[in-house]
Amino acid sequence: MSLMAREDFPLPLLGMVHLRNQVQHFRPIHYTEPLTVTAWAENLAGHRAGTQVELIAEVSATESGDVVWHGRSTYLAKGVFLPRFDRQEARANRPEFVPPQPTAVWRLGADAGRNYAGVSGDFNPIHLSRLSAKALGMKRSLAHGMYLASRVVADTVQNREEPYEWSIDFESPVFLPATVSLSIQDAEAEGRYAGSTFVGWNNRSRRRHFHGSVQPLAASGAVQNP
Numbered sequence: 001m002s003l004m005a006r007e008d009f010p011l012p013l014l015g016m017v018h019l020r021n022q023v024q025h026f027r028p029i030h031y032t033e034p035l036t037v038t039a040w041a042e043n044l045a046g047h048r049a050g051t052q053v054e055l056i057a058e059v060s061a062t063e064s065g066d067v068v069w070h071g072r073s074t075y076l077a078k079g080v081f082l083p084r085f086d087r088q089e090a091r092a093n094r095p096e097f098v099p100p101q102p103t104a105v106w107r108l109g110a111d112a113g114r115n116y117a118g119v120s121g122d123f124n125p126i127h128l129s130r131l132s133a134k135a136l137g138m139k140r141s142l143a144h145g146m147y148l149a150s151r152v153v154a155d156t157v158q159n160r161e162e163p164y165e166w167s168i169d170f171e172s173p174v175f176l177p178a179t180v181s182l183s184i185q186d187a188e189a190e191g192r193y194a195g196s197t198f199v200g201w202n203n204r205s206r207r208r209h210f211h212g213s214v215q216p217l218a219a220s221g222a223v224q225n226p
Contacts, residue, residue, distance in 0.1 A: 010044065011051060011077040015126055015136040017173075018145030019052060019074040024165040024217060026068050034062035046085035050078045078137070097208045099181065099201055104155065106180040106200075108143055113176055116147040143174040148200065148210060156184050156196045156214045168212035178202070180209060 029035070036059070043054040052074055059069035081087065113127030125132035126142055133141040149168045157164060174180060181203040187194045195215040201208045 023071040102181040163217035
């Protein structure tokens with residue numbers, strides 16, 4: 001986002017690490033539709049590994065002013081500790097992850113980060129090559145969080161047009177090249193789709209990369225500007 005590149009933004013843009021997303025899709029958006037995009041940052045806070053910030057983006061239909069898409073992304077500036085924010089306490093040991101039966105396997109090449117950067121415009125060096133990632137403290141380049149999120153959500157919702165929301169938490173980076181095992185589990189209630197949960201992991205190390213869910217939104221849940 002351009003606001004992260006502003007001179008008064010308190011955290012460095014390069015090397016920012018993606019922690020989580022929460023997104024609401026209120027209705028389909030046609031590619032010819034005039035839209036207004038508003039973005040801002042809030043909830044700057046200490047983290048045990050640096051400083052985190054939440055970035056919010058809203059996409060509104062220009063003519064009606066109705067919000068059609070709302071997203072909240074949490075990022076970490078690793079190793080950056082601002083003096084007025086306390087660090088979080090050390091994380092407690094997580095329960096052992098027992099991988100479920102995979103429903104898909106992704107094979108990502110070393111160029112996956114560069115390819116997604118070309119589409120998205122996100123040229124953060126940690127995604128582009130082993131050398132540029134090492135310059136920012138990573139052992140290898142890693143997949144974009146939004147690439148992983150968009151791919152798993154697309155696999156989950158497929159052609160659904162009803163309003164829905166999704167969330168994802170990133171637990172460990174997907175270093176490229178990579179093979180990611182994926183499990184998507186759907187739920188039904190009264191014969192209708194009631195949501196899905198998903199998880200992605202490294203089958204060799206049994207380390208979980210991300211997990212999240214997709215849930216339907218009631219039609220009345222659409223946000224409208226006053």
